[in-house]
Amino acid sequence: MPEPAHKVRVECIVNGQSVSFEAFPLARLLDVLREQLGLTGAKEGCGEGECGACSIELDGALVNSCLVPALQAAGANIRTIEGVANHDRLHAVQQAFITHGGAQCGICTPGMILAAVNLLERHPRPTESDVREGLAGNLCRCTGYIKIFESVVEACHDMTSSRKSEHRA
Amino acid sequence: MQTHIIGKSLPRKEGREKVTGSARYVDDINFPGMLHGATVRSSAPRGRIRAIHFGDGIPWNEFTIVTAKGIPGKNCIALLIEDQPCLAAEFVNHPEEPVVLLAHADKYLLEEARRAVRIELDPLPAVFTIEDSLARKEIIWGADNIFKSFRVEKGNVDSAWASADFIVEGDYETGAQEQLYIEPQGMIARANPSDGVSVWGSLQCPYYVHKALSILFALPKEKIRVVQTETGGGFGGKEEYPSMIAAHAALLAWKSGKPVKIIYDRAEDMAATTKRHPSHTRHRTAVTRDGKLLAMEIDFSLDGGAYETLSPVVLSRGTIHAAGPYNCPNVRILSRAVATNAPPHGAFRGFGAPQSVFALERHLDRVAQAIGIEPAELRRRNFIHQGETIAVSQVIHEPVNMDRLLDRALELSDYHAKRRRLAAENSTGHIRRGIGFASFLHGAGFTGSGEEYLASEVAAEATREGRLRVMAASTEMGQGTNTIFSQIAADALGLSADQIEIVQPDTAAVPNSGPTVASRTSMIVGKLVENAAHEIQQKLFQEGLLTREYSAQDFAAACRRYIDAHGALESLARYQHPGDLHWDDEHYRGDAYGAYAWAVYVAEVSVDTRTAEVRVEDFVAVQEVGKVINPVLAAGQIEGGVAQGIGFALYENVVWQEGRMVNGQMTNYIMPTSMDVPPIRVFFEEIPYARGPAGAKGIGELPLDGTAPAIANAIAHATGVDITRIPVTPEVLLEMLESVHA
Numbered sequence: 001m002p003e004p005a006h007k008v009r010v011e012c013i014v015n016g017q018s019v020s021f022e023a024f025p026l027a028r029l030l031d032v033l034r035e036q037l038g039l040t041g042a043k044e045g046c047g048e049g050e051c052g053a054c055s056i057e058l059d060g061a062l063v064n065s066c067l068v069p070a071l072q073a074a075g076a077n078i079r080t081i082e083g084v085a086n087h088d089r090l091h092a093v094q095q096a097f098i099t100h101g102g103a104q105c106g107i108c109t110p111g112m113i114l115a116a117v118n119l120l121e122r123h124p125r126p127t128e129s130d131v132r133e134g135l136a137g138n139l140c141r142c143t144g145y146i147k148i149f150e151s152v153v154e155a156c157h158d159m160t161s162s163r164k165s166e167h168r169a
Numbered sequence: 170m171q172t173h174i175i176g177k178s179l180p181r182k183e184g185r186e187k188v189t190g191s192a193r194y195v196d197d198i199n200f201p202g203m204l205h206g207a208t209v210r211s212s213a214p215r216g217r218i219r220a221i222h223f224g225d226g227i228p229w230n231e232f233t234i235v236t237a238k239g240i241p242g243k244n245c246i247a248l249l250i251e252d253q254p255c256l257a258a259e260f261v262n263h264p265e266e267p268v269v270l271l272a273h274a275d276k277y278l279l280e281e282a283r284r285a286v287r288i289e290l291d292p293l294p295a296v297f298t299i300e301d302s303l304a305r306k307e308i309i310w311g312a313d314n315i316f317k318s319f320r321v322e323k324g325n326v327d328s329a330w331a332s333a334d335f336i337v338e339g340d341y342e343t344g345a346q347e348q349l350y351i352e353p354q355g356m357i358a359r360a361n362p363s364d365g366v367s368v369w370g371s372l373q374c375p376y377y378v379h380k381a382l383s384i385l386f387a388l389p390k391e392k393i394r395v396v397q398t399e400t401g402g403g404f405g406g407k408e409e410y411p412s413m414i415a416a417h418a419a420l421l422a423w424k425s426g427k428p429v430k431i432i433y434d435r436a437e438d439m440a441a442t443t444k445r446h447p448s449h450t451r452h453r454t455a456v457t458r459d460g461k462l463l464a465m466e467i468d469f470s471l472d473g474g475a476y477e478t479l480s481p482v483v484l485s486r487g488t489i490h491a492a493g494p495y496n497c498p499n500v501r502i503l504s505r506a507v508a509t510n511a512p513p514h515g516a517f518r519g520f521g522a523p524q525s526v527f528a529l530e531r532h533l534d535r536v537a538q539a540i541g542i543e544p545a546e547l548r549r550r551n552f553i554h555q556g557e558t559i560a561v562s563q564v565i566h567e568p569v570n571m572d573r574l575l576d577r578a579l580e581l582s583d584y585h586a587k588r589r590r591l592a593a594e595n596s597t598g599h600i601r602r603g604i605g606f607a608s609f610l611h612g613a614g615f616t617g618s619g620e621e622y623l624a625s626e627v628a629a630e631a632t633r634e635g636r637l638r639v640m641a642a643s644t645e646m647g648q649g650t651n652t653i654f655s656q657i658a659a660d661a662l663g664l665s666a667d668q669i670e671i672v673q674p675d676t677a678a679v680p681n682s683g684p685t686v687a688s689r690t691s692m693i694v695g696k697l698v699e700n701a702a703h704e705i706q707q708k709l710f711q712e713g714l715l716t717r718e719y720s721a722q723d724f725a726a727a728c729r730r731y732i733d734a735h736g737a738l739e740s741l742a743r744y745q746h747p748g749d750l751h752w753d754d755e756h757y758r759g760d761a762y763g764a765y766a767w768a769v770y771v772a773e774v775s776v777d778t779r780t781a782e783v784r785v786e787d788f789v790a791v792q793e794v795g796k797v798i799n800p801v802l803a804a805g806q807i808e809g810g811v812a813q814g815i816g817f818a819l820y821e822n823v824v825w826q827e828g829r830m831v832n833g834q835m836t837n838y839i840m841p842t843s844m845d846v847p848p849i850r851v852f853f854e855e856i857p858y859a860r861g862p863a864g865a866k867g868i869g870e871l872p873l874d875g876t877a878p879a880i881a882n883a884i885a886h887a888t889g890v891d892i893t894r895i896p897v898t899p900e901v902l903l904e905m906l907e908s909v910h911a
């Protein structure tokens with residue numbers, strides 16, 4: 001008989017704050033975020049890593065939190081949708097999703113926005129195929145992705161022009 | 170006064186909550202002391218329940234357990250009729266039919282318990298196909314397995330065959346399709362005899378759930394409350410099934426005395442909830458050698474699954490749309506929805522029309538081929554014009570210009586040049602390219618006298634601050650209800666959209682504006698929003714509190730004075746059926762819909778003949794939907810619908826085994842990803858519809874109708890393969906390619 005699992009204490013950084021929680025080592029990080037930390041922006045769409053609705057950033061990589069064991073969060077730097085806006089100031093990607101119709105029902109939106117933000121941090125000037133590939137792990141049933149692509153391109157322009165104006169300033 | 174709100178792409182009203190992750194969906198909500206609920210389901214397609222066994226090793230005394238015996242009122246999910254039990258009592262009629270409900274505070278233990286319950290059945294013979302059901306291999310529903318049938322007759326079909334130059338026959342099938350909203354279904358309930366039953370959940374139609382709960386609990390209407398939480402997509406999948414989940418959560422809450430939450434995981438959602446009806450259509454068409462349609466005989470069958478649910482109305486829409494936007498003098502459509510021992514099929518965007526339109530538009534390309542004319546020319550010679558009659562003998566009084574839509578779509582897609590060039594290029598290489606199109610219509614609102622019976626209502630209330638609160642049961646599920654209603658009300662009052670508040674659908678607070686289905690929200694309910702707003706304005710005019718030209722401040726001051734004098738400033742708009750719309754339900758003829766959207770869609774595809782994979786390379790969608798209220802939202806509806814249509818045409822294959830979906834996971838039921846969609850180029854022609862709010866017609870379902878046949882026609886053009894069923898998966902196409910080239 002295997003030993004019954006014991007809860008372990010995990011310490012990590014979530015959205016810039018030190019966080020500590022107790023969980024079974026193989027508990028899904030998605031459940032910990034939603035149920036223990038109250039971060040319900042990550043959604044469960046499939047529970048098997050196909051839909052990307054539970055996407056978060058873990059040490060800068062976009063992951064499906066439904067497939068990440070809680071123990072793997074130990075010492076990690078995590079960003080969820082709740083950490084994307086700068087207090088009341090929306091991220092350029094969030095603003096673009098509102099303006100350009102990137103969000104419809106909104107259930108894939110937190111994961112999709114994190115995927116887009118993650119993409120633009122890796123590729124500040126993505127090609128169309130970069131955008132398609134960068135979002136390929138996030139399913140959307142409402143938009144047909146077209147307005148999401150437009151939102152990402154628009155956010156990219158906004159970020160580029162704001163960087164330029166910062167340089168000038 | 171604020172003007173020009175209509176036609177402007179105002180940002181989505183609830184957009185900020187959605188992009189920040191703060192929007193609250195049902196699984197984001199918890200009540201103190203809440204239990205989790207689970208459903209134990211039938212493993213067999215049909216049988217008599219002999220016993221229910223509760224296995225060892227589970228502390229059953231900690232569980233709330235409900236079976237059919239624990240239902241206070243009638244054991245049914247009331248919809249059109251009351252044939253579907255809430256919990257199977259003596260017989261099960263499909264796999265995954267609910268039999269036992271369990272609740273516990275620990276959802277992990279709950280899942281172990283669910284697996285420990287075994288339902289012992291004496292199996293009964295079952296029926297799984299339309300053909301076996303029609304052949305009455307077993308009688309599994311009613312006297313003859315038929316939920317509903319229709320006959321449409323126009324002219325005299327029988328006399329037309331003799332004068333035909335060509336008679337073309339065809340046989341077409343479409344498969345089931347899963348709605349695959351990304352938020353699985355879920356409900357939370359509170360229930361007890363003194364307060365009644367309240368539910369919160371992901372749903373499209375609050376008053377459908379309300380009616381079902383009232384009958385299930387034998388409680389008066391005022392004891393039932395249904396609240397819609399933010400809904401992560403519906404597409405029809407949350408039209409009727411939420412009543413079942415609400416009923417289950419409420420029964421567990423009633424028995425336990427605690428709030429109960431039921432959230433389906435993806436596997437349960439795909440296995441148990443409704444899908445698009447599989448269909449089988451036969452066409453027989455008489456045509457002259459110059460391409461004039463003489464007669465169309467259409468035989469249309471739907472697989473309804475084990476209970477009636479919405480099958481009669483799905484069949485109705487599919488039947489009425491089966492002969493398309495054409496003026497054929499002689500038409501006969503015979504249709505029926507039949508029972509099989511599969512979970513009931515249900516509403517899915519398009520509601521029967523995508524099935525019959527696929528058959529028709531694929532068939533017309535085959536007719537064109539048979540007589541040797543261009544597919545576009547065949548359509549052009551038969552398009553409906555203003556003043557002519559469609560199959561159900563409805564005279565189209567609105568301006569309709571299918572020729573213009575066709576010209577524009579073919580020009581934008583460079584159709585004619587590509588049609589010639591691609592055919593020439595296809596003789597070499599393993600990539601074959603093709604281009605095809607479909608022409609179609611989609612009626613907005615409930616069919617026939619449906620809107621008259623619904624008699625929808627919308628209420629409005631002005632506040633002392635000069636804001637307008639709009640109260641309707643029409644739900645936001647991503648399609649833009651909140652934003653569109655705000656624009657319509659703001660336009661009617663000359664206010665900014667920020668001054669409009671859309672009240673959360675809650676049966677305790679909003680009147681019944683009908684279900685959020687049938688492309689009716691903008692056109693039918695939107696008109697009521699407009700009327701309710703106008704009534705508020707009229708009251709202020711009549712009291713002399715407002716003059717024709719006013720500012721937002723003037724409006725607020727007038728509202729304050731009115732409320733001070735009268736206590737409140739409210740209005741209620743009721744649907745009035747236009748006196749010139751007549752529908753004969755017995756003969757299935759007349760004004761089936763108040764208005765139609767008209768469209769022509771063009772698809773360009775490439776087919777890799779080595780792998781039989783199809784890619785949609787370009788897509789042009791041209792439609793006339795009346796006045797477009799919000800261009801970004803409207804285009805979003807079309808683009809999303811086209812993507813679902815691409816899935817319907819190419820990828821989304823429900824694999825059945827004895828009435829059970831065996832590929833019920835996102836891993837092996839494939840929907841389009843960001844890598845799979847072509848550029849989807851959306852164009853609107855705008856002919857304002859006099860009876861629509863600010864001239865708008867319905868739009869939501871339209872794109873599902875024409876996408877799949879346009880793609881199928883393009884594949885046929887690319888490969889020469891005679892596509893007659895969808896989805897055209899690589900497995901299916903490979904077999905067909907081999908048979909063509911054998």
